[in-house]
Each structure stands twice: as C-alpha cells, then as structure tokens.
Amino acid sequence: KQEVTQIPAALSVPEGENLVLNCSFTDSAIYNLQWFRQDPGKGLTSLLLIQSSQREQTSGRLNASLDKSSGRSTLYIAASQPGDSATYLCAVTFIIQGAQKLVFGQGTRLTINP
C-alpha cells in the first residue's frame, strides 16, 4: 500500500530560524512529489513540485529535496517568519499499474513565534 508520512505532526520555532520539514513515502515508483501549504479553514496552495527525475526545487526561501531511493523528501524554510505559520502537506503521485494516484501525508502544523 502506498503511504506518505510526515513527522512531526506539529512544530513550533522562533522567528528567524531555519527549519526542515520531513516527508517519507513507501514506494519509489513515483511520478512526482509536491509540497502544499494550507492555512486554517482554507484550500491548498502548491509551493513546490519535484518531478521524479529531479533532486530539488527552489522558490524564494523554500527548498524541497527528493531522494527516491530512500523514499524521503525535505522542505527547507530559511529565515522563518510568522507569516509562514500554516500546515504543510506533502503529496506523492505514485505510479500504480500504469495509472497515477496522488496520496497525501497528514501534514505538519508549523507555528513561527515572533
């Protein structure tokens, strides 16, 4: 069964710190991996998408890495700000019998303290 796991479930850090969010997945046959941001009571916003052939993607203060062989991805946030407080979801598109299936992790709720 294809699963995506995010640890920890919640994280609280002081403003200005660099931090890493973790995502692990059970199957290396993936099409891509995405990181989403979700604010309370809102929909999801795509932050970064890494194709299976790529090792990392960067956008501003965000950097996402992908290691298919170990089934891991990290989202690095530099110089964190209170506005970064949100839930971050990792989602993996698995390839199952030629079809694509998107599976989400449970999310990490991030709080940046001023």
Add this chain to the structure above:
Amino acid sequence: DGGITQSPKYLFRKEGQNVTLSCEQNLNHDAMYWYRQDPGQGLRLIYYSQIVNDFQKGDIAEGYSVSREKKESFPLTVTSAQKNPTAFYLCASKTAGGPDTQYFGPGTRLTVL
C-alpha cells in the same frame, strides 16, 4: 480571474438529508477531484473525473455521488448513507495527464446537526 470556486463555505445538514456541494472551475481543466479532510489527517480521495460524462470512485466513495455534465462543474452529493459526513471537503482540478499540479478550491465545511 481564473480559479476554482466552492459553495457554500459552510453547510449544515440534518441527519437523513442529502446535500450537494458545488465546485466550479474556469481553468479549462479536464480533470476534477473531490477530497475529504478530517482534523489531523491528510486528504482522502472521494471521486474523480478525467473527462465530461465520466467519473471514477476514489478511496472513500461510499455514501457519496457525483456528476460531470459540464467541463466546468463537478458537484458532490453527500447522501444519508454517509455515516460520518462532518468534514472539510475540497475540490481540485488539473489538466488531464501530465506533470501539472492540482489547483484547489477554498473548501466547504459540512456539519451534521
């Protein structure tokens, strides 16, 4: 502005009633999806549609129904057969196939009274 809209934002239902959640997109996307999100959990796929007049069950389709009569619209009906319908429902769309990400609507919070 292009995007996905969901209505209503909040919905209350009495036990035994069917309710329909609206999802509309003007992104010209072929594929549309419905997810359910419960507190502290990731999104779970209810139904998806790759093309007009065609849709498939996701992982938790029991107690739900959908239709796809128009490319822009993918309404979800929560029937009385759904035993625990209180949740946050998210609609998404994307271009069919390809590496593109899914674009999400703002969600509908359904509460059963």
